[in-house]
Amino acid sequence: MTDKEEYEVTPWDVEGNVNYNELIEKFGTERIDDEIREKIIEAAGEDHLYLRRDFIYSHRDMDKILEDYEEGEDFFLYTGIGPSGKMHIGHVISFYFTKWLQKAFDVNVYIQVTDDEKHWDRDMSFEEIDKNAKQNIREIAAVGFDPDKTFIFRNREYMGNMYDGVVKVAGKINNSTASAVFGFEGSTNIGMNFWPAIQCMPTFFENKRCLIPAAIDQDPYWRIQRDIAEKLGYYKTAAIHSKFIPALTGPDGKMSSSKPKTAIMLDDSPEEIEKKVKQNAFSGGGTTLEEHREKGADLSVDVSYQWLHNLLLEDDEQLEKIAREYSSGEMLTGEIKEILIEELQEFIGAHQERKENADELVQQMMYDGDLAQEMWDKKIDLEPGK
Template sequence: MAEEEFDVTPFDVEGTVDYDRLVEKFGTEEIDEELKQRFFDLAGDENLYVKRDFIYSHRGLDKALDEYEDGDDFFLYTGIGPSGPMHIGHIVNYYFTAWIQRKFDVNVYIQITDDEKYWDRDIADEEVDENVRDNVREVAAAGFDPDKTFIFRNREYMGNMYDGIVKIAEKVNNSQVKGVFGFEGSTSIGMNFWPAIQSIPAFFEDKRCVIPAGIDQDPYWRIQRDIAEKFGHKKTAAIHSKFIPALTGPEGKMSSSKPETAIMLDDGPEEVEEKIKKHAYSGGGDTLEEHREHGADLSVDTSFQWLRNLLLDDDERMREIAEKYSSGEMMTGEIKEILIEELNQFLEEHQDRKKNADDLVEKMMYEGDLAQDMWNRNIDLRLER
């Protein structure tokens, strides 16, 4: 049987992704059981996303854990792309990053890419500003330590890091950028310069940077890994997640521009119920008789995949749902009701935290311990010649 085609880039995902083939294509490593258990042991706790293999691939995580055991910790870096309202697929990475911060007691740097969205999406300044205000409050609600987290807008913080960006840009040529990102002659010169800006936070501390991100973002860090040692820094490590399948099925991923594919973070209980009942793709049989005889295909069922990978930490309950649904004892309508309940509980708690996030945002951007330290710094790099 011919392998199905799919395409994954930092800008788009098409088709049904084969994650084993994607690991081979990108040259990453799967998080095996030994590394997973070591990660949990050092954290002193298990994490749902890693336990269920939603977080499944890495570059250099083993090295970061080696150094941590030797007393040399790491720092975390992730970003916000303010192109519009956020959905549940966006926020998972921030909850995971905040979990790592709590368990390993490390700093987090969150880059707001208000420049890249302007170049890539042709969004007006006013819309970018509005998205930034909303997105930052969503991220602040994920549970970060406000004194160990620095959230910054590129266009606001640029003066503090431009010297370092200039040094990076000197060591990255057009052929590299074209090869990694597929840029063409029609690509904005802003986007050609963008990888240097994207790389600079990985040099904010003189220790290994660890980046939790979707696996589609991995190409960005290849640039940093190519040049890190030229500046006397360690190569960035990365921890990769799979994509949360769209409500409408396993092809592609959620999109804010296609409301039927996503649960937005500001959706209310009635909207969630309507979307799940109307759009959540079912792996169940087409008829009652067929479903009772063959059961559901769990691998393509949106409700099951969201519960398993994102929401339901209770292993015993998850096993019971899997057994009953795959055998045909549980119907599609029943598992959708479970998903609706779990999603609404998650969103209610998240929305409550967002309502009270303004003080946290101020600390993470300007007034917290790490933020104040960063506003007093000039980020520069020195070549090892």
């Protein structure tokens, strides 16, 4: 993967219906160009599918992270989950990339479970939130984070340890800013209005650079952190952004746990995966065999191709072959779906296998691992000098 041409836009490197460069301009982030991509890979010591395929494509201050890293300064990773229901493949992809970063750079990961925000945002009962949180945490632990360098925490449980910090952060954000960034209104409850302070808090868990892996649309929510961090004596958070993953049912939709057709759930059986892909995966192929053989498939809207390209198919040569044959009409939708089914079954199957034995990992990442113990032993009061 040192050949620069691999990173250029090719017929099999297609982006659906989103103008991703426009999003970079709109939000003011930086493109992950060849130079920074190679630097990441060099520092990490290995390549990653998402980088190679340009699925991870934008960043903020990743260059600074790498510069510091070269000089022996490490950083930490921060991500989170809103426990509003079961998790699907779209949720877990970002955790897998975060795990890769953790392993490659040997850094701490903090994972916030927003069991307060989901009550404010959706008026969901604690009972339901807590049931979801428990399931979600098990899925996340199964991803394979380092149990001694990962801290998964539920805000409602951990607030006692971080409230001092949250108070200071909240004091630096005013209603107008929160409203401008999050769209809060008069009818928004004061809990939700307070949420930006809690969301920002983990970016100050260590006095090092924080790196947030997230989809590009999440970027604006970190503007607040970047406005206040230096006033508090901390670093502006860095970020590394992915493109969007289209819903199974088509590139205009969003995967949603409440609409099972749109997504592969992490607990789907091999049979369910097969059935869902066959029945629901949106095809860019022709509507008739004749049309397909003549015009070929539109890869930019074909969900099977998109998922294989962005998320699943490691083998570059095989992908190129699929792109060529499917876009020319030689390969049929049924055939590419078979490849997707196989890849999904393997990915989900391996995840489910790890989940079988995740209880101990959950315990370590939440309470007993080295980092978890350290976090429970301290109060985080935002005194960067300490």
